[in-house]
Amino acid sequence: MNKHDYLDNAFWEDGIDDRSQVKCIRVTTLPDGKRRNDVMLFHKMLPNGTECQHYKEVVSKLGIEKIDNNTKERRERKDRDHQEKRAQHEQQKQAAELEHLFGLKLRAFEVEEIKNSSDRELRTRLRRAKNDVEMNAIATLIMGKELGVFNGSTD
Amino acid sequence: MDQPTKGYVIVASRTKFFYVSACNLIESILDFYPEAKCTLVTEERFLDDRGKRITDQIIFCDDHKRAKLWGMAKSPYDLTFYIDADTEVEHEDIATIFDLFEDNDMMFTGLPEERSYCYAELKFPGGQFELCGAVCLYDMRNPLVRDFMQDWYDLTVEQYANRWWPTKEDGTWDEDTYPRSLARWDQFSLWWLVNKEPKYQSLKVGILDDDARWNWFSKYKFKHNEKPIVIRHYSSAAAKQQDF
Numbered sequence: 088m089n090k091h092d093y094l095d096n097a098f099w100e101d102g103i104d105d106r107s108q109v110k111c112i113r114v115t116t117l118p119d120g121k122r123r124n125d126v127m128l129f130h131k132m133l134p135n136g137t138e139c140q141h142y143k144e145v146v147s148k149l150g151i152e153k154i155d156n157n158t159k160e161r162r163e164r165k166d167r168d169h170q171e172k173r174a175q176h177e178q179q180k181q182a183a184e185l186e187h188l189f190g191l192k193l194r195a196f197e198v199e200e201i202k203n204s205s206d207r208e209l210r211t212r213l214r215r216a217k218n219d220v221e222m223n224a225i226a227t228l229i230m231g232k233e234l235g236v237f238n239g240s241t242d
Numbered sequence: 243m244d245q246p247t248k249g250y251v252i253v254a255s256r257t258k259f260f261y262v263s264a265c266n267l268i269e270s271i272l273d274f275y276p277e278a279k280c281t282l283v284t285e286e287r288f289l290d291d292r293g294k295r296i297t298d299q300i301i302f303c304d305d306h307k308r309a310k311l312w313g314m315a316k317s318p319y320d321l322t323f324y325i326d327a328d329t330e331v332e333h334e335d336i337a338t339i340f341d342l343f344e345d346n347d348m349m350f351t352g353l354p355e356e357r358s359y360c361y362a363e364l365k366f367p368g369g370q371f372e373l374c375g376a377v378c379l380y381d382m383r384n385p386l387v388r389d390f391m392q393d394w395y396d397l398t399v400e401q402y403a404n405r406w407w408p409t410k411e412d413g414t415w416d417e418d419t420y421p422r423s424l425a426r427w428d429q430f431s432l433w434w435l436v437n438k439e440p441k442y443q444s445l446k447v448g449i450l451d452d453d454a455r456w457n458w459f460s461k462y463k464f465k466h467n468e469k470p471i472v473i474r475h476y477s478s479a480a481a482k483q484q485d486f
Contacts, residue, residue: 174464182460189330189476190484193262197486202292211273214266214330 091115093145098158100128107131109154111145195226200233246320246383248340249279249298254327255309258486261288264327268296275337283313307402308428311395317382324378325473333472339379346448347387349379351457360461368419371429376457376475390435390442397431
């Protein structure tokens, strides 16, 4: 029979806090000397009501405290990874939006009335617009002002 | 003693996008620093009233890939801050840049390994890029700095034209130490002059404190900077592909 061992990073299965399932990596030494790693999930009790010998073997080899610690560290690491991924996703989304907005603003400043507007305050506001809606609103204000819409001189 | 003149140099060549973006950048500088002197180096075909209205000086350049370096060498200011055209200023600290020289002749932003995920090429057998040329603070009162800027342009032109590359002792190009993939970067000619050209070894070249805020790439992770961003770099803006 092939010899096997378990890596010391076994942990209690996610979402189950009664230590009834242990997940581990079993390292089997094959006849040709090579090693094979298998991810294993052992239930404390088998369907027939008897104790699982593999489960007992892993727990006795590593100890409950070690598996508890592995589980805690793994969950903390997963939480960190999850938060970092979310932050990265948010940042990528924000960067894409800003790049898009930048392009829109450049185009707005190429509209003749906006390009030639001497209203510095509105020009600055347009440049600092935080989203498409704000940018369009300010661009409209500048256009309206330049076209005389606000003083009724459009005719 | 006369106070040194101070100003910003922005170069826009090749496509209208860079001209439009440069005008926006200059106006964004003026938003925070209305007295700022800005020189726009651009092609005559792009210049319009907007460009004339917002600049201190206009210098015409050719339609050349590295008009940027040519323009930097032509700065009319003693203390010059060059900024890539595809950027925008977001903070009033832009007015303080000329106080940040310390005892340096030239200052750049850095290319640290922790931000390497944003850089196409960083390490090579002969060394590692450390300076980013997107912004550059330099003192044109120093004749060596003037020479440096001119040499940076000249060497880059030769590099792009495949007429210059570091050589081995036998005179052939040293492509093992300096892979030819580096030839597409003006950062390589910059690296060469700063690190290998004996004439410039006495130049004091520094990296700005909190450099990420002076050239904030939109792909940077937030953790690289805790202070307000001064210059945001839209290096991958889709707008570059559009017609203006």
